[in-house]
Amino acid sequence: MRLIFEKGIRGRFGIKIPRSDVPAKEMPERYKRAKWPSLPEISELDVVRHFTRLSQLNFSIDTNFYPLGSCTMKYNPKFTEQIERFSGFSSLHPLFSCVSEGTVQGALEVIYETERLLCEITGMDEFTTQPLAGAHGELTGLLLVAAFHKYERNKKKYVIVPDSSHGTNPASVSTCGYETVVIPTDKHGCMDLKIYKERLNEDTAAVMLTCPNTLGIFNPDIKEVCDLAHSVGAFMYYDGANLNAIMGRCRPGDIGFDIVHLNPHKTFSTPHGGGGPGAGPVGVKGEISNFLPIPRIIKIEDVFTLEHDRPNSIGYISPFFGNFSVILKTYAYIMFLGKEGLISVSEHAVLNANYLRARLKDYYDLPYDKICMHECVFSASRQAKNGIRALDIAKYLIDKGFHPPTIYFPTIVKEALMIEPTETESKETLDDFISAMIEIAKLAEENPETLKDAPLTTPVKRLDEVKAAREPKLRWEG
Amino acid sequence: MSYVPHTKEEVEEMLKVIGVSSIEELFKDIGPALRPKSFNLPEGKSEFEVKEHLERLSLKNNTSVINFVGGGFYDHYIPSVVDALASRSEFYTSYTPYQPECSQGILQAMYEYQTAICTLTDMDVSNASLYDGGTALCEAVMMSLRITERNKIIIDGGINPIYKNMLFSYTTNLPIDLIKISPHIGQTKRDEIYRHLDEKTAAVILQNPNFFGTIDDHSDIVERAHSLGALVIESVYPISLGLIKTPGSMDVDIVTGEGQSLGIPLSFGGPYLGFLACKREFLRKMPGRIVGETVDKEGKRGFVLTLQTREQHIRRQKATSNICTNSALCALRAVIFLSILGKNGLTELSKLNYEKSEFTKDLLKNTPGVKVINSPTFNEFTVFLKRNANEVVNNMIDKGIAAGLPLGRFYKGMENYLLIAVTEKRKKEEILRFSEVLNDAINL
Numbered sequence: 037m038r039l040i041f042e043k044g045i046r047g048r049f050g051i052k053i054p055r056s057d058v059p060a061k062e063m064p065e066r067y068k069r070a071k072w073p074s075l076p077e078i079s080e081l082d083v084v085r086h087f088t089r090l091s092q093l094n095f096s097i098d099t100n101f102y103p104l105g106s107c108t109m110k111y112n113p114k115f116t117e118q119i120e121r122f123s124g125f126s127s128l129h130p131l132f133s134c135v136s137e138g139t140v141q142g143a144l145e146v147i148y149e150t151e152r153l154l155c156e157i158t159g160m161d162e163f164t165t166q167p168l169a170g171a172h173g174e175l176t177g178l179l180l181v182a183a184f185h186k187y188e189r190n191k192k193k194y195v196i197v198p199d200s201s202h203g204t205n206p207a208s209v210s211t212c213g214y215e216t217v218v219i220p221t222d223k224h225g226c227m228d229l230k231i232y233k234e235r236l237n238e239d240t241a242a243v244m245l246t247c248p249n250t251l252g253i254f255n256p257d258i259k260e261v262c263d264l265a266h267s268v269g270a271f272m273y274y275d276g277a278n279l280n281a282i283m284g285r286c287r288p289g290d291i292g293f294d295i296v297h298l299n300p301h302k303t304f305s306t307p308h309g310g311g312g313p314g315a316g317p318v319g320v321k322g323e324i325s326n327f328l329p330i331p332r333i334i335k336i337e338d339v340f341t342l343e344h345d346r347p348n349s350i351g352y353i354s355p356f357f358g359n360f361s362v363i364l365k366t367y368a369y370i371m372f373l374g375k376e377g378l379i380s381v382s383e384h385a386v387l388n389a390n391y392l393r394a395r396l397k398d399y400y401d402l403p404y405d406k407i408c409m410h411e412c413v414f415s416a417s418r419q420a421k422n423g424i425r426a427l428d429i430a431k432y433l434i435d436k437g438f439h440p441p442t443i444y445f446p447t448i449v450k451e452a453l454m455i456e457p458t459e460t461e462s463k464e465t466l467d468d469f470i471s472a473m474i475e476i477a478k479l480a481e482e483n484p485e486t487l488k489d490a491p492l493t494t495p496v497k498r499l500d501e502v503k504a505a506r507e508p509k510l511r512w513e514g
Numbered sequence: 515m516s517y518v519p520h521t522k523e524e525v526e527e528m529l530k531v532i533g534v535s536s537i538e539e540l541f542k543d544i545g546p547a548l549r550p551k552s553f554n555l556p557e558g559k560s561e562f563e564v565k566e567h568l569e570r571l572s573l574k575n576n577t578s579v580i581n582f583v584g585g586g587f588y589d590h591y592i593p594s595v596v597d598a599l600a601s602r603s604e605f606y607t608s609y610t611p612y613q614p615e616c617s618q619g620i621l622q623a624m625y626e627y628q629t630a631i632c633t634l635t636d637m638d639v640s641n642a643s644l645y646d647g648g649t650a651l652c653e654a655v656m657m658s659l660r661i662t663e664r665n666k667i668i669i670d671g672g673i674n675p676i677y678k679n680m681l682f683s684y685t686t687n688l689p690i691d692l693i694k695i696s697p698h699i700g701q702t703k704r705d706e707i708y709r710h711l712d713e714k715t716a717a718v719i720l721q722n723p724n725f726f727g728t729i730d731d732h733s734d735i736v737e738r739a740h741s742l743g744a745l746v747i748e749s750v751y752p753i754s755l756g757l758i759k760t761p762g763s764m765d766v767d768i769v770t771g772e773g774q775s776l777g778i779p780l781s782f783g784g785p786y787l788g789f790l791a792c793k794r795e796f797l798r799k800m801p802g803r804i805v806g807e808t809v810d811k812e813g814k815r816g817f818v819l820t821l822q823t824r825e826q827h828i829r830r831q832k833a834t835s836n837i838c839t840n841s842a843l844c845a846l847r848a849v850i851f852l853s854i855l856g857k858n859g860l861t862e863l864s865k866l867n868y869e870k871s872e873f874t875k876d877l878l879k880n881t882p883g884v885k886v887i888n889s890p891t892f893n894e895f896t897v898f899l900k901r902n903a904n905e906v907v908n909n910m911i912d913k914g915i916a917a918g919l920p921l922g923r924f925y926k927g928m929e930n931y932l933l934i935a936v937t938e939k940r941k942k943e944e945i946l947r948f949s950e951v952l953n954d955a956i957n958l
Contacts (some may be wrong), residue, residue: 374558
């Protein structure tokens, strides 16, 4: 399809700008732009057709099963989209909070109440909605860790992460100025306790874990892991990417985690937006709350007010209160589902993942063969013997109308296929997906070449990613 | 109902396939000692009830005032097309396009977005978005440290104080020397910058228009910085770029900014759009997703995420940034907005903002008790009031006008200063009323 820059014609207008009702005035030449930007000159209808057609080239939750492991691609309710558009929210300028707190009481209430709900769901004492995405939450959490240790004059150098962790974990550790210590995974799919004990010491600032981890496995020894960390003055950090597995069954705060971040775009079903925006609210226990970003929203009688004067705070981590609309949708989602609904979410997410696991384990290797939580990780190593890699399986699934699972992650599993079905998918959908996966397993045995050609039904065939990286062409040049 | 489609019979059947007798059995790894101490949440409500509740809360916010508040976030008109197209759920219910063949829609849109940002700023390359203007600036600083292998950063006095604060929070544990130039309403004080600029300097951070609304031609500063091997990072306001000199034409190295003004609602602070563009030579030091053009095996043009070896999912602790989820949907809004405006529309819009603001400025120059600070501006400017700006603004809110941002909130000693933004949405009669009410409020 042609680029929007390749459409249109000189002098064509897409929009009517209001006629000026004030005197004309020229900006002094020396501050003026010399050459106009080469933006498209195209009609409104052509803009509409262009982006509508582009949208049709995309797989999405609303059109396809999307079991992208670790991303929790569940149904995104429509009513929350409408709430986001209430003009009392959508046209509210964030700096009105500096101008007059009386003008923003409804918005502050939404944030305050969401913070309370997230505390109860996770067992934490305080929450901040400031972080703008999961990785930003990680950074915020680690800045809290660092601020605490600095305040207590603890000399700390390292943050421990398991080798199955999300890449954002070690990357956030570096961004915060700590060094990463990596612990391998044991044969049960959990962080190796023995090696953990060896590497954990007084220099450890924190231990970052997802629980269940990226293999979909809940570590039954998690309490011991937490106790050991605390015994050397290290904090336990909970990466909430996988919270969808455990709501109502376990709360990070109760089992010894000190800091958590959540991903509302996963657990609380705010849309992923083609890559974002998400949000990364962070919850803390006990004294760490003194270090939370400012401003804090406090409630005095029935009035919400902003507290800026917190001497130990790590300061400002985002301009205002985080991705407010995402928090708003989170609030609406939790209110809609309520206690029973959230429990049901996790129960059925885990049921669906285990159903897939049970139905597919005769056809694909299952490196950690046990009951899983919200996702399960297969390996295509059996198929690889016939030259069929995880990538080929992914591409054939596209032809079958399914978005592929996450592949090649976690990196500790060879030819990984990480499948997270989520609770909103019906048994029929899972059965269709299972049939496709079985068909692929058979083709890999009998006729592997057919898989190599996939996908055939998409607007483009397999793309040359090496060329893209070697000769980067990152914009239209005319 | 929790969007869970399972019938009781299906659950039974699935449990049987799994080989367990109950859902509870699936949670057996979570032992009794790990169970919640409480899970005391309200009961679920219907869609209607939740909507009604939130509508009530939305009405507790006051958005009916005539708005002259800016401060880096602006009340611009959003063409209906933007909402209509960005609401296509094929876009908004998809995720990062890891599988390019079934994600050509968002990939091509991001490629177009990158092109639009490049042409707007006159830069070589752009990434596919960061969270917001503040985090984009922080990322640009980290990038400059990696490029120059130096650790001194000079922050001009015209940088948005919110971003300045964020920069301090972000870098507090890193071996980095942040030099703050004192706030200055007018154009950048060259001598102040040059006093600190040396061969240890990684980057000078400038903003145009600056926080106080002043526009500048920074070419001389860029030249001086380059002669010492330092980079220049400039934070810009995209709507102004329809009219004012581009960072690219001033030879700036890294450009960042807040893209909210490009068709993204104010929404009490987010989600917004951070953009980051730079010279081609720094491409491999960039943070975030980047979309590149390539061909499929039949030679047909297509788009993929590229240069991923910079990123956290591959490079882990050695990545150029920890960012994963970005602001793709807001970037989509921005490219739709810029497409519908087009070359002519953006320039006209930009001009209209300038003219309305100049008109307001002229009007206030004749208002007793108001001193308009003399400096060239785009659509926002600073005034000195003979009374406390906070009191004046609060008084005017009750009369239906959000008069601007009182600067005492950010700077000690500037309690009588007010920052006033005038976008294309402000009609002449609103501006006239604004000056009258301001006059009354000052000269009570």
